[in-house]
Amino acid sequence: MISQEFDFEAPSALPEALALLARHGDDATLLSGGMSLMPMTTLGLVQPGMIISLNHIAELDYVREDGNELRIGALTRHADVAADPLIGAHAALLAEAASLIGDVQVRNRGTIGGSIAHADPAANYLPAMLALGARLRLQSEAGERSVEAKDFVKGIMTTAIETGEMLTEIAIPKLAAGTGCSYQRLVRVEGNFAIVIAAAITEPGRKAARVGLGNVAPGPVLVDVSGHLGNGLDDAALAAIGDAAFDAAAEAASDLAGDANYRREMARVFARRAVQSATDAADAG
Amino acid sequence: MKKSIEVTVNGKSQSVEVDTRMVLADMLRENLRLTGTHIGCGTGSCGACTVMLDGRTVKSCSVLAADADGRSVQTVEGLSTSAVSLHPVQEAMVENQGLQCGYCTPGMVLSAVELLNKNPDPTEDEIRHGIAGNLCRCTGYHFVVTSIQAAAKSMKEGA
Numbered sequence A: 001m002i003s004q005e006f007d008f009e010a011p012s013a014l015p016e017a018l019a020l021l022a023r024h025g026d027d028a029t030l031l032s033g034g035m036s037l038m039p040m041t042t043l044g045l046v047q048p049g050m051i052i053s054l055n056h057i058a059e060l061d062y063v064r065e066d067g068n069e070l071r072i073g074a075l076t077r078h079a080d081v082a083a084d085p086l087i088g089a090h091a092a093l094l095a096e097a098a099s100l101i102g103d104v105q106v107r108n109r110g111t112i113g114g115s116i117a118h119a120d121p122a123a124n125y126l127p128a129m130l131a132l133g134a135r136l137r138l139q140s141e142a143g144e145r146s147v148e149a150k151d152f153v154k155g156i157m158t159t160a161i162e163t164g165e166m167l168t169e170i171a172i173p174k175l176a177a178g179t180g181c182s183y184q185r186l187v188r189v190e191g192n193f194a195i196v197i198a199a200a201i202t203e204p205g206r207k208a209a210r211v212g213l214g215n216v217a218p219g220p221v222l223v224d225v226s227g228h229l230g231n232g233l234d235d236a237a238l239a240a241i242g243d244a245a246f247d248a249a250a251e252a253a254s255d256l257a258g259d260a261n262y263r264r265e266m267a268r269v270f271a272r273r274a275v276q277s278a279t280d281a282a283d284a285g
Numbered sequence B: 001m002k003k004s005i006e007v008t009v010n011g012k013s014q015s016v017e018v019d020t021r022m023v024l025a026d027m028l029r030e031n032l033r034l035t036g037t038h039i040g041c042g043t044g045s046c047g048a049c050t051v052m053l054d055g056r057t058v059k060s061c062s063v064l065a066a067d068a069d070g071r072s073v074q075t076v077e078g079l080s081t082s083a084v085s086l087h088p089v090q091e092a093m094v095e096n097q098g099l100q101c102g103y104c105t106p107g108m109v110l111s112a113v114e115l116l117n118k119n120p121d122p123t124e125d126e127i128r129h130g131i132a133g134n135l136c137r138c139t140g141y142h143f144v145v146t147s148i149q150a151a152a153k154s155m156k157e158g159a
């Protein structure tokens, strides 16, 4: 039982939810899977005046194809992201990120929208979102806008979402055939948040490559390593990719799982590993 | 704030008046007296409170009771009709000493049932991944894994 009183609404349609959000502003807190919000509320770390549950809005739970993009509803559960055939075929990096979140129960309930909106520096999706070039759709009663994943996180657990807005959809450009991807996490115990994440994509013919890094800065970091691919992926190229990741991790923080320097060194190792295994995957076809 | 919800629990549809501050585990234990669902950490980490919500395992300490409106919940009590006709997973836990104090067991059993529903013939590694969300302070997991292997075998033979 949560000790703090709050009002509770569970609208069954999006316009209703947006109207509630417009009416209650900062007093309202959205509830998706609750896998972050519920523990924080139980512990008293957040004290919502009103909780608006999105769990009864079936229209927010979908994965569909739209031309060259995949569109994913914010309420899609991690387990469904991990198992979805469209995501598996066109954005396997995302399926991998989802399959490595927490445990079975967390994946059954937690949602992609909730995780992205929560913007935990160690969360799984954001580095993949950057590497994939995702766009996030924010809706409010007044209208909507679209934000590039790379412009979304403003600081630790702080995002571009304004009062009255809700994340409703994630749009991801489909990966072309021949693209390599690899999702690498440094983690001590299964089910824990990662110490460092590297999500790599290499474009067909190795024309370009980029790595999304997680938990090495207040928000995810995108490193373009295309310039290092010129002579194939030899030792010098891998060393340069590692250096680029190390430099990009300059804002790494220290905590019980590892100090800032350790994180930077691990960013180096995991970025290298991710690009190598992405190219291997592309070569294996 | 009070709210009246309609929820199907172990196949029986009922209306329950809940405080909106209640989590699903509170409602099951306090309103419905289904005390097989345990609360360990209360914050989503241990899995003792695992139940099925619309056929999938969730941590009922981290779902608001009011949010279960219109849903279907299955608890460990719904797995068997009496102590002499246990679910094969429960039977195997008893036979293979898959429990000691029993605190984690209802959640562990439901995670095992979910795993075997999706994957009737899991490898040891798949079993360990399947119960990764359920902490056990007693067994060291070994006999839990053996129990689930035994349950898989007996369910296959029974099918």
Ligand SMILES: Cc1cc2nc3c(=O)[nH]c(=O)nc-3n(C[C@H](O)[C@H](O)[C@H](O)COP(=O)(O)OP(=O)(O)OC[C@H]3O[C@@H](n4cnc5c(N)ncnc54)[C@H](O)[C@@H]3O)c2cc1C
Pocket: A029, A030, A031, A032, A033, A034, A035, A036, A037, A038, A054, A074, A100, A101, A102, A103, A106, A109, A110, A111, A112, A113, A114, A115, A116, A117, A118, A120, A122, A123, A124, A125, A161, A165, A166, A167, A168, A191, A192, A193, A194, B043, B044, B045
């Ligand atoms: C034991 C455990 C292990 C975990 N391990 C990992 C892990 O390894 N990797 C990982 O990435 N995550 C992990 N998580 C977190 C998990 O992925 C959560 O599901 C996720 O962070 C939040 O998603 P949710 O749907 O549960 O959101 P909620 O908890 O419901 O909401 C989170 C926040 O986002 C806001 N919000 C929710 N939906 C929206 C929306 N549509 N628009 C705007 N704001 C919204 C809420 O108001 C709240 O502030 C773990 C959680 C647990 C309990």
Ligand code: FES
Pocket: B038, B039, B040, B041, B042, B043, B044, B045, B046, B047, B048, B049, B050, B059, B060, B061, B062
């Ligand atoms: S009591 Fe729910 S996860 Fe521990």
Ligand code: FES
Pocket: B098, B099, B100, B101, B102, B103, B104, B105, B135, B136, B137, B138, B139
């Ligand atoms: S048997 Fe005691 S916690 Fe598992």
